[in-house]
Structures are given as structure tokens and as C-alpha cells.
Amino acid sequence: MSSSGNRGLRAEPERSAPLLIRDYTWLKLMPALVVIVPLFAAAFVLAVIQSLGYFPLIGLRSFNVDAYRSLFGNDEFWLSLLLSTRIAFMAALLSTVLGIAMALGIRGIWHASRRSAFLFQFSLPIPHVIGALAMVHLLGQSGLIARLGHSIGVIDAPSEFPALVYDPFALGIVAEFVWKDAPFVAIVALGVLGTVAENYESVAASLGASSWQRLRHVTLPLLVPAVAPISVIVFAFAFGSFEVPLLLGESFPSALPVLAYRLHTNVDLALRPEAMALAVVMSLVVMAAAVTYLTLVRRVLRGEQT
Numbered sequence: 076m077s078s079s080g081n082r083g084l085r086a087e088p089e090r091s092a093p094l095l096i097r098d099y100t101w102l103k104l105m106p107a108l109v110v111i112v113p114l115f116a117a118a119f120v121l122a123v124i125q126s127l128g129y130f131p132l133i134g135l136r137s138f139n140v141d142a143y144r145s146l147f148g149n150d151e152f153w154l155s156l157l158l159s160t161r162i163a164f165m166a167a168l169l170s171t172v173l174g175i176a177m178a179l180g181i182r183g184i185w186h187a188s189r190r191s192a193f194l195f196q197f198s199l200p201i202p203h204v205i206g207a208l209a210m211v212h213l214l215g216q217s218g219l220i221a222r223l224g225h226s227i228g229v230i231d232a233p234s235e236f237p238a239l240v241y242d243p244f245a246l247g248i249v250a251e252f253v254w255k256d257a258p259f260v261a262i263v264a265l266g267v268l269g270t271v272a273e274n275y276e277s278v279a280a281s282l283g284a285s286s287w288q289r290l291r292h293v294t295l296p297l298l299v300p301a302v303a304p305i306s307v308i309v310f311a312f313a314f315g316s317f318e319v320p321l322l323l324g325e326s327f328p329s330a331l332p333v334l335a336y337r338l339h340t341n342v343d344l345a346l347r348p349e350a351m352a353l354a355v356v357m358s359l360v361v362m363a364a365a366v367t368y369l370t371l372v373r374r375v376l377r378g379e380q381t
Contacts, residue, residue: 119358126352133344142348146356154328160360162245162330163314166252171306173253174260175298179290181261182268198258203251207322210251214239240323247323248330252316256309260302267301268294303372310368311361331357 128139146152198206212218221236230236240247275297279289320330329337331353338350 119355122351122354122358126348126355128348130344130347133347135348142352145349146352151328151334152331152353155331155334156356156360158245158324158328159314159320159331159357162248162252162320163310163364165249166256166313167306167310169249169253170256170260170309171302173257174305175264175302177257177261178264178268179294182265196258196262198255201255203255203316204318204322206251206255207319210247210254210323211240214247214250241325243325245320245324245330248319251319251323252309252313256312260305260309263301263305264298267298299372303369307365307368310364314361314364315357 126142128135128137128141213220215221216234216236216238218233218236221230221233224230224236225233239250275293276289279293284292315332316330317332317336321333321336324330324333328334335350335353335357338346338353341350
């Protein structure tokens with residue numbers, strides 16, 4: 076297939092792809108935004124005020140940055156930040172890749188439809204707490220897989236099974252997020268594949284594009300604008316999740332939400348500004364990650380257009 080043909084295949088889908096997320100998006104989101112934005116803004120402003128040392132309940136009435144100094148000088152904070160970032164990044168990456176692969180795979184076997192999308196919806200109503208408990212019983216050293224491995228002679232004892240929960244690499248936490256969020260990504264990808272991508276792929280095939288060329292220059296550029304916001308949502312949720320790291324993670328270092336909860340519920344109210352400072356830092360990290368990720372996605376799409 077000629078280079079001019081490749082440019083043509085790239086240009087046409089890219090002009091249409093933003094329509095998937097541009098038409099009436101803000102209007103459709105307004106009912107939710109009207110409720111969520113004021114609540115988040117009020118809570119964020121209150122957290123910033125308390126993090127700056129203004130907490131009249133315990134006699135703190137002057138603004139300062141002592142809480143931030145204490146937080147940034149704590150080694151546990153940096154270890155927790157690294158752990159939470161790694162968990163969120165791996166959860167978002169694996170969920171996105173696996174979700175797209177699942178959507179492409181099931182479309183090849185069973186044409187994208189409501190019936191095929193239903194296969195990915197079984198885990199969506201299940202709370203993360205239930206998923207975390209399921210991972211304990213499934214992946215733990217006394218769990219189902221360990222006992223099954225022992226019964227068939229793969230390992231001599233269940234305790235020899237690799238530690239996948241309460242482990243320093245947070246594998247059980249990542250596994251729970253991927254199990255829960257990859258089907259969500261797949262549903263979004265299936266929607267694009269079934270409504271838009273098929274037409275462009277047919278045009279590309281008629282022009283002589285191979286399967287790889289259709290995937291590289293047509294399908295993936297159409298999927299990226301729809302899947303990228305979902306990846307950001309997965310990252311933000313995994314970064315700020317409390318119950319899953321609490322149930323599946325080590326006690327030290329703990330994920331940032333767990334550390335924030337412990338500071339906030341400490342009987343020493345003098346630690347409340349530090350807990351609020353940690354909450355503010357978590358919010359800023361998620362915002363910065365979302366802006367950076369979406370900016371990189373836009374640059375990639377613009378590069379594809381040129």
C-alpha cells in the first residue's frame with residue numbers, strides 16, 4: 076500500500092474521531108457536574124485551609140506550611156507516594172491494554188453487539204471490597220489457587236505459593252483493579268468498534284490495507300480518543316482507592332489513601348493539618364497526571380494526522 080494511501084487512511088478517521096467525544100459532551104455531563112463540582116470544590120478549599128494550619132477547633136488560627144514541611148520530610152510519605160503511583164500506573168496500563176485486546180478478540184469471534192458487551196458487564200456491579208476479598212481467597216497463600224497447586228503436586232505446601240497479596244510489589248492490588256476495570260475499558264472499545272471503526276476498516280480494506288495497517292492506522296487512532304479518558308479515570312480511582320490497598324496491601328509502606336486515613340483518624344488532632352496536606356497533594360497529583368496524560372494523547376493524535 077502506498078505512502079499516500081497511508082496518509083489518506085490516517086487523515087480521514089482522525090478528523091471524525093473527535094466527534095465521538097465532542098458532540099454535546101458537556102451538555103450531557105452538566106447534571107452530574109452541577110452536583111460534583113461544587114461539592115469537590117468546597118471540600119478541596121476546606122482541605123487547603125486546614126492543611127495551611129488554620130484549624131480553630133484545636134486553637135490553630137494562623138496560616139503556615141508546617142504540615143507540608145512535616146509531610147515532605149517523612150520518608151513514609153515518599154514510599155507511599157511511589158507505591159500508589161506504581162499501583163495506579165500499572166492498573167491503568169494493564170486495564171487499557173487488556174480491555175482493548177478483549178474487545179478486539181471478542182469482535183473477531185462474536186460480532187460486537189449488546190449480547191457480546193454483556194459478557195464484560197458481569198464484574199461492573201460488584202463492589203471493589205468484594206473483589207478484594209475474592210482476591211484474598213483466590214490468590215492468597217492459603218487461597219484456592221495455592222490449594223489447587225498443592226493438590227495436583229505442583230507445590231509441596233500451600234505456603235510455597237508466591238505471595239500475591241500483602242506483597243511489596245502490590246500484585247494483588249493491581250490484579251483486583253485490572254479484573255474490575257478492564258471490562259469497563261472493553262465495553263467502551265466495543266462501542267467504538269461497533270459503531271464507527273467498522274466502516275473505516277472496510278474502506279481501508281477495499282484500498283488494499285493489510286490487517287496490521289488497518290489496526291495501526293485506522294482502528295487504534297479511533298479507539299484512543301474514547302479510551303484515553305477511561306484510562307485517566309482508572310488511574311485516578313486506583314491512586315485514590317482506600318479499601319483495596321487496605322485489604323490487600325502491606326502495612327508499611329501503605330498506599331497514600333490508607334496513610335491519609337490513619338492520619339485523619341489519629342486521636343492526636345494536631346495531625347489533622349498533615350492529613351489534609353496529604354489529601355491536597357493526592358488531588359494535585361491526580362490532576363497533574365490527568366492533564367499530562369491527555370496532553371500526550373493529543374500530541375500523539377496530532378502526530379498521526381501529520
